[in-house]
Amino acid sequence: MxxxxxxxxxxxxxxxxxxxxxxxxxxxxxxxxxxxxxxxxxxxxxxxxxxxxxxxxxxxxxxxxxxxxxxxxxxxxxxxxxxxxxxxxxxxxxxxxxxxxxxxxxxxxxxxxxxxxxxxxxxxxxxxxxxxxxxxxxxxxxxxxxxxxxxxxxxxxxxxxxxxxxxxxxxxxxxxxxxxxxxxxxxxxxxxxxxxxxxxxxxxxxxxxxxxxxxxxxxxxxxxxxxxxxxxxxxxxxxxxxxxxxxRDERYVGCGLGAAGYIANTRYKNTRNLKSYIEGNWLSEKEEVGPKDDMEYFLITNLRLEEGFALDAFQSRFGKDFLSVKKGYYEPLVGKGLLLIEGGRVKPSEKGMLLLDSILRNLI
Ligand code: SF4
The missing domain is CATH 3.80.30.20 (tm_1862 like domain)
Structure with missing residues (x-):
């Protein structure tokens, strides 16, 4: 993407x-x-x-x-x-x-x-x-x-x-x-x-x-x-x-002191030093995001949403089928009633919303 x-x-x-x-x-x-x-x-x-x-x-x-x-x-x-x-x-x-x-x-x-x-x-x-x-x-x-x-x-x-x-x-x-x-x-x-x-x-x-x-x-x-x-x-x-x-873990530009952004495959953070920022030395960290980190971050952010994410969106972003890639990881969560897979979407259940850390620990 x-x-x-x-x-x-x-x-x-x-x-x-x-x-x-x-x-x-x-x-x-x-x-x-x-x-x-x-x-x-x-x-x-x-x-x-x-x-x-x-x-x-x-x-x-x-x-x-x-x-x-x-x-x-x-x-x-x-x-x-x-x-x-x-x-x-x-x-x-x-x-x-x-x-x-x-x-x-x-x-x-x-x-x-x-x-x-x-x-x-x-x-x-x-x-x-x-x-x-x-x-x-x-x-x-x-x-x-x-x-x-x-x-x-x-x-x-x-x-x-x-x-x-x-x-x-x-x-x-x-x-x-x-x-x-x-x-x-x-x-x-x-x-x-x-x-x-x-x-x-x-x-x-x-x-x-x-x-x-x-x-x-x-x-x-x-x-x-x-x-x-x-x-x-x-x-x-x-x-x-x-x-x-x-x-939804989409791209955005962040500008200003300490701001973060995500463009193409790069995440960046700006300096927190006011003097450096004013001098035009905006950037402090820049990191290219590999496919593994990209997928982890996608799951961490999207599963905070009640609507979760669409299986299609996962496929088009990563070129992979979530149900195959995460086979063996998501079934126990579905079994415990923490994760729902319905209507072409993956989302936390009511109980899962209270236990997001546990879902993510198992999924990534
Ligand atoms: S000090 Fe921090 S929390 Fe307080 S108004 Fe400023 S940014 Fe907000």
Whole structure:
């Protein structure tokens, strides 16, 4: 599979505050670096040619941490790169999503916004190092609706340190009250090098994480959301097209500090060093993907989806029949009721979605 990438990820690394759990490529906002960064970013994006993309996703960092003029410059540069009818997403933190920024997004053709809410609890927000309050999330959602952006995601982080049942229930109520069509729910994972890790804060036990996940599943399904990926829930028709590219393991261009991309048979990662990036030394790692790794990665990502993958898609990508190549590996999983092969597709069962690691350990 060598087709040209149809998706573009753009990373804006600036944040006004640094959160205690954060492992993303980011730097504290400093105005003097913004223009040089954007100049280098635009050069990098242009180096991939002038083609248009079906999806553009601006993530961070905090894209909305930029001042209005810089934010507008960014959106004006990206807007002509979007195919007609494409999906244009921007991540926003509630406290910096102003009416002006919402209007600029609408004007530039942004049609999906993802808000980093995480939790509604004052105690937990302060523990995470987030500077917003739930009321600002409500305000951000209504400002987006006022300008005509209805396709909104809210991030929900659960299994936070010592999160009580009451706090969890409050979050569930608060998130449902927003009435947005997409919710991403992730448990807190503590990576090396984060402030939490250095303070010795531990992740909640696995059984508590699993218990909360199953409660989320029940709550969100009860409210009319469909789980289409392990951590992602949407009202019908509001699935994120950009993230589907990752989960289907398709090609995409990634630009900006620490961004990753997958083009032809090469995966690459950009530098996390701001100075190097600004100097135009964008790339830090490049790896040619062999057929074995390609197949493994395909299974890891596609089986996160409730719909799994089509046997035809596997055949046309690898020139091999899944049922022959993985004979002896998939049957026990089908026997245990973890994997389903039906309607020409391979997908995890309801039980399998909770035990993906075990499926993948057996399959790859
Ligand atoms: S706002 Fe996001 S990127 Fe910035 S420090 Fe917090 S978690 Fe990290």
């Amino acid at each position: 060598n087709e040209a990438p149809s998706s573009l990820y753009v990373h804006i690394p600036f944040c006004r505050e640094i959160c205690a759990y954060c492992d993303f490529p980011k730097v504290i906002y400093d105005k003097q670096w913004v223009k040089p960064y954007l100049d280098s970013l635009f050069l990098e994006i242009s180096s991939y040619g002038g083609s248009k993309y079906k999806t553009i996703y601006v993530g961070g960092g905090t894209p909305t941490s930029l001042e209005d003029g810089d934010f507008k410059t960014l959106l004006s540069f990206l807007s002509p790169l979007l195919e007609k009818g494409g999906e244009f997403s921007v991540e926003a933190n509630p406290e910096s999503l102003t009416r002006e920024k919402a209007s600029m997004m609408k004007e530039a053709g942004v049609n999906r916004v993802s808000i980093g809410m995480q939790t509604s609890s004052k105690r937990l927000l302060s523990l995470l190092g987030r500077k917003h309050a739930y009321e600002e999330v409500e305000k951000a959602v209504s400002v987006l609706r006022e300008v005509g952006i209805e396709n909104i995601n809210v991030d929900w982080m659960y299994a936070l340190p010592k999160e009580s049942d009451e706090e969890f229930e409050e979050d569930a109520k608060a998130i449902l009250a927003l009435g947005v069509p997409h919710i991403s729910a992730y448990s807190l994972i503590l990576e090396e090098g984060t402030l939490f890790k250095s303070k010795g804060i531990e992740e909640e036990p696995e059984d508590r994480q699993a218990e909360l996940y199953e409660r989320i599943l029940k709550i969100l399904r009860g409210a009319g959301y469909r789980r289409y990926e392990v951590s992602n829930f949407a009202k019908i028709g509001h699935e994120c097209a950009h993230n589907m590219v990752y989960w």
